[in-house]
Amino acid sequence: MMFDVTILGSASAIPTKKRFPSAQLINMLGHLFLVDCGEGAQMQLIRSGTGLQKIERIFISHLHGDHFFGLPGLITSMHLTGRTEPLHVYADNELPGIINPVINYSHKNLGFEIVFHELIPEKSELLFENDNLLIKSIPLQHGINTWGFIFEEKEKARNIDKGFVQKYNPDIDDIKAIKAGADFVDKTGEIHSNEKITRTPEPPRIYGYCSDTQYFDELAAQVKSVTTLYHEASFMESDKELAKERNHSTAAQAASTAYNANCKKLILGHFSARYKALDGLLQEAKHIFPNTYLAEDFCKFDII
Amino acid sequence: MMFDVTILGSASAIPTKKRFPSAQLINMLGHLFLVDCGEGAQMQLIRSGTGLQKIERIFISHLHGDHFFGLPGLITSMHLTGRTEPLHVYADNELPGIINPVINYSHKNLGFEIVFHELIPEKSELLFENDNLLIKSIPLQHGINTWGFIFEEKEKARNIDKGFVQKYNPDIDDIKAIKAGADFVDKTGEIHSNEKITRTPEPPRIYGYCSDTQYFDELAAQVKSVTTLYHEASFMESDKELAKERNHSTAAQAASTAYNANCKKLILGHFSARYKALDGLLQEAKHIFPNTYLAEDFCKFDII
Numbered sequence: 001m002m003f004d005v006t007i008l009g010s011a012s013a014i015p016t017k018k019r020f021p022s023a024q025l026i027n028m029l030g031h032l033f034l035v036d037c038g039e040g041a042q043m044q045l046i047r048s049g050t051g052l053q054k055i056e057r058i059f060i061s062h063l064h065g066d067h068f069f070g071l072p073g074l075i076t077s078m079h080l081t082g083r084t085e086p087l088h089v090y091a092d093n094e095l096p097g098i099i100n101p102v103i104n105y106s107h108k109n110l111g112f113e114i115v116f117h118e119l120i121p122e123k124s125e126l127l128f129e130n131d132n133l134l135i136k137s138i139p140l141q142h143g144i145n146t147w148g149f150i151f152e153e154k155e156k157a158r159n160i161d162k163g164f165v166q167k168y169n170p171d172i173d174d175i176k177a178i179k180a181g182a183d184f185v186d187k188t189g190e191i192h193s194n195e196k197i198t199r200t201p202e203p204p205r206i207y208g209y210c211s212d213t214q215y216f217d218e219l220a221a222q223v224k225s226v227t228t229l230y231h232e233a234s235f236m237e238s239d240k241e242l243a244k245e246r247n248h249s250t251a252a253q254a255a256s257t258a259y260n261a262n263c264k265k266l267i268l269g270h271f272s273a274r275y276k277a278l279d280g281l282l283q284e285a286k287h288i289f290p291n292t293y294l295a296e297d298f299c300k301f302d303i304i
Numbered sequence: 305m306m307f308d309v310t311i312l313g314s315a316s317a318i319p320t321k322k323r324f325p326s327a328q329l330i331n332m333l334g335h336l337f338l339v340d341c342g343e344g345a346q347m348q349l350i351r352s353g354t355g356l357q358k359i360e361r362i363f364i365s366h367l368h369g370d371h372f373f374g375l376p377g378l379i380t381s382m383h384l385t386g387r388t389e390p391l392h393v394y395a396d397n398e399l400p401g402i403i404n405p406v407i408n409y410s411h412k413n414l415g416f417e418i419v420f421h422e423l424i425p426e427k428s429e430l431l432f433e434n435d436n437l438l439i440k441s442i443p444l445q446h447g448i449n450t451w452g453f454i455f456e457e458k459e460k461a462r463n464i465d466k467g468f469v470q471k472y473n474p475d476i477d478d479i480k481a482i483k484a485g486a487d488f489v490d491k492t493g494e495i496h497s498n499e500k501i502t503r504t505p506e507p508p509r510i511y512g513y514c515s516d517t518q519y520f521d522e523l524a525a526q527v528k529s530v531t532t533l534y535h536e537a538s539f540m541e542s543d544k545e546l547a548k549e550r551n552h553s554t555a556a557q558a559a560s561t562a563y564n565a566n567c568k569k570l571i572l573g574h575f576s577a578r579y580k581a582l583d584g585l586l587q588e589a590k591h592i593f594p595n596t597y598l599a600e601d602f603c604k605f606d607i608i
Contacts, residue, residue, distance in 0.1 A: 014381050015347045021377075039377040040344040043319050065410050069377045073325075073343040076369045077318050098409055105402055106369050 041070035060091035140213035156201035220260035255288035269295035325370035345374035364395035444517035524564035559592035573599035
């Protein structure tokens with residue numbers, strides 16, 4: 001099943017000619033989630049060929065404008081194009097008070113319900129769960145209430161060997177038991193050990209989104225299960241003091257967190273507009289965590 | 305002196321892959337004005353190479369989201385990039401109450417003053433004037449308070465013949481008098497008639513912005529001085545009833561207004577996303593008013 005992230009905005013607070021403010025589209029096992037919704041997110045979605053109505057849930061990391069100013073436009077366009085399905089929005093409890101007056105001035109009666117979920121400050125929570133996936137919040141450190149998000153595939157059942165199924169024709173209950181790890185006893189009484197008739201499934205893929213945050217040692221423990229990590233890298237290590245002062249991270253700090261958390265892949269984004277070229281950021285991160293990539297608007301990254 | 309308009313957004317309420325919501329940059333005699341500020345206007349400005357700080361005044365036609373959702377982002381970016389000059393904003397008196405909470409949540413103390421000018425409903429007003437230009441509002445008909453804007457060059461002084469100046473070396477007071485139409489008496493007492501030593505200046509160029517509005521006969525009288533008219537053309541004539549129902553115009557109606565007002569040039573925009581091709585809109589307008597153009601994002605039109 002598909003599990004990837006499309007970068008819709010990779011700039012920090014001030015957009016550039018090629019980079020819009022923060023927003024990402026997560027395509028996870030048939031579900032579409034939006035993480036952050038900077039100004040222009042709806043245009044980036046349209047330009048990437050994504051139907052606005054397919055987005056089920058929106059997760060807002062914090063209430064700096066470059067992470068949520070796109071919400072009124074996106075919600076209005078969802079309404080104007082006939083949405084009826086509820087839209088779940090997870091954010092700081094101040095959000096409705098800020099954006100509802102903007103939306104309501106034009107459209108008092110939306111054609112769909114916005115189900116608002118208040119994130120609890122400084123706490124990790126389970127936000128959503130179904131048979132295949134979990135979504136959790138983690139607290140970040142950015143001067144105001146800020147959360148990262150973890151999108152986690154559940155452990156998959158064991159894969160049963162097709163040849164075995166054809167030969168022994170196990171019933172549904174048997175299949176469930178075998179997938180869960182049980183051995184199988186055939187009609188002659190012979191025992192087929194689970195390890196001979198199944199294969200270990202691919203390990204769960206887990207995506208972690210960390211923007212915006214200053215570096216703190218404990219973050220690595222919070223994302224230790226994450227396999228592909230997106231982490232802000234607003235600054236270079238040479239501007240480390242500025243990063244700390246502004247509650248942001250350097251590329252090297254992002255890489256240290258990925259390294260300490262034993263991730264497989266790191267994506268950097270939220271770049272300050274001051275850097276005309278980003279080679280330096282990439283190199284300082286790769287020095288610590290080699291499998292690092294720079295986010296670009298419209299780039300799609302597989303979650304591994 | 306330059307007088308042109310750059311289209312930053314030519315879509316109607318729902319953006320498309322190629323068209324952002326309404327916004328225009330007017331470069332008039334060395335001044336930069338923004339008319340409407342749909343979502344993404346700041347990105348379109350950045351992509352068109354315009355410094356955000358150079359914008360002196362913003363005119364908002366009405367409070368439908370596709371005409372003002374870009375204001376919080378633009379104002380925030382002006383602040384973050386160090387603006388200190390006041391920004392003049394002309395709009396419905398409801399605007400500050402809607403957008404201030406959005407801006408203030410992140411930035412309680414902007415580094416510059418927003419000077420808000422309330423537009424008076426259903427009235428034409430002089431909004432701004434300096435030595436060279438006038439800006440006026442005109443009332444439109446769109447279901448909620450809506451205004452068009454007229455950007456008008458003042459009548460220019462007469463151009464004095466350079467050869468005459470070199471030969472007779474008139475002083476500053478003489479030059480002022482000649483430019484205003486006076487004859488000139490040289491040291492020998494000879495009278496040089498004004499028409500022999502000056503040329504008639506180019507007639508004033510006047511830009512009219514009409515979006516959004518349904519068609520009404522009296523609009524042509526309101527824009528009768530306009531030389532280049534931008535007019536919304538959300539619909540084709542075949543969807544005339546829908547246009548009326550939604551308080552919008554057809555391309556043919558826009559062309560009728562330009563024809564009746566005796567304009568020189570017509571730019572159509574604010575196209576409904578329902579039309580995949582716009583040839584039909586252009587043709588029906590050209591049939592009535594031949595010198596018609598379709599707005600496209602990033603197109604620059606000279607005001608003639």
